[in-house]
Amino acid sequence: MGRAPCCAKVGLHRGPWTLKEDALLTKYIQAHGEGQWRSLPKRAGLLRCGKSCRLRWMNYLRPDIKRGNITPEEDDLIIRMHSLLGNRWSLIAGRLPGRTDNEIKNHWNTHLSKRLRNQGTDPSTHKKLSSLPSSLPNSRTKKANKKKKKGKARDNNGVAAEKDEEKKTIVYLPKPVRVTACISSPIPRSDSNKNLNSFDSNSASGSTSQEKEEGKVPWGENYNYNNNNNNNFTYVDENDHEFVGLLEEDNDLVNGSDMEGQSEFPTSAEQHGTLEKLYEEYFQLLNNQQNQDELESFAESLLV
DNA sequence: AATGCAAGCAACCGCATACGC
DNA sequence: AGCGTATGCGGTTGCTTGCAT
Structure with a gap:
């Protein structure tokens, strides 16, 4: 007996969405x-x-979806995040405002993995490829290579957690991410990264447009997560990339590393303090490149 | 102009997990 | 604690488009 389908398939539309359907959904x-x-x-x-x-x-x-090409900076961040997190697309997407996990996943599969391979790096492990030809076909190149269906290919990338002495991954500071515990949100659950991590200025995730109009949510049309009002911190990497972190006083907002499943953070105040600590710790590791292993462990610890 | 192929992307599927009872 | 349901996530598929021949 298999699991019951999530919905009755009979009579339901499938395939590409029509403008009318889009409009209905958006309106609703x-x-x-x-x-x-x-x-x-x-x-x-x-x-x-x-x-x-x-x-x-x-x-x-x-x-709040950002359309258009992924910038080189975003590429770089994706690659770095991937080296730490593996195929945790939603986590990576949480660091790229306006980008979706699907978009990043597609971009990775079609561009970045190829690029890394051409540069002699295994996109799965981020290790140097030794003997493999750089022109390995990607998974879609040969239809003949049609994958075996489904069976748990889930960790074909494994987790990039494998320690690598040679790997000197430089990790950019994650962009500030808002993690909201469903502020005034109609959404009953709070475990969605997208909902949790949305912070873009036009974000509608976790809040209705009505709420935005009513100012119930902190990021209205003019909200700028980079505004340098309070408790911001910056990090400038060796390439003069500047990253701004935000530690909000607002109890409902915590700055976000991945808090998925972090149920041991019971109150907002505790969340705030704990996250501050996490960021502090992260900073120290960032500023100390020889702590690469520690940094990776740290990143992984956030995922547990 | 017609055809074939590869790339890109939207959408689907099944599993994992949070949540409520 | 156990179970059922709802939702999120990541892998995969298939359609569309653009380019080469």
Whole structure:
């Protein structure tokens, strides 16, 4: 007996979304907020399954999605984050405002992994390739290589946690990320990275447009996460890239490394203090390149 | 102009996990 | 504690587009 399907497939639309469907979904979410994905299609008048609606919203319709090419800086950050986190696309996306995990995943698979390979680096392990030809076909090049279906290929990249003496990964400071415990949010759950980590100025995740208009959320249209009001800190790397961290006083906001599953952070105050410590620790490691191993362990510890 | 191939990307699928009862 | 449900995540698929022949 298999698991019951998430939704009845019969009579539901599949494939590319039409403009009308987009409009219906957008309108509904603007009026009622995100969440309740399962019942949303019915209430919004859509013949889609909830999963499909969620995906469409998260990856395409959200107003804070940043369109356009991924910049070299973003590329660099993705590569560095990947070397630490592996294929944790949602975590990586959390550091790239306006970018979705799907987008980053696609970008990695189509561009970055190829680039690394051409540079003689194994994109899975970030180690130097010794003898493999640089022109290895990627997974999609040969249809003949059609993958065996499904079976748990999940860690084909493994986790880049393998210690590597030679690897001198320089880690940029993660961009400041807002982790909100569903501030005034209609969303009942708070374990979504996207919801948790949204901080972009136009973010609608975890808040309805109505709430934005009413000023219930701290990032309205003019909110700038880089505004240098209070408790900001900066880090400038050796390439003169400047990163700004934000430690908010607001109890509902904590600066975010990945807090997924960090249920041991029970109160906002404790979250705040703990995160400050985490960042402090992270900074020290960042500033001390020979602590590469420690840095990796630290990054991993955030994932537990 | 027609065809084939590869790249890019949106969408789907199944599993993992948080959450509520 | 155990179970069912809802949601999130990452791997994979398939359609579309652009380029080469």
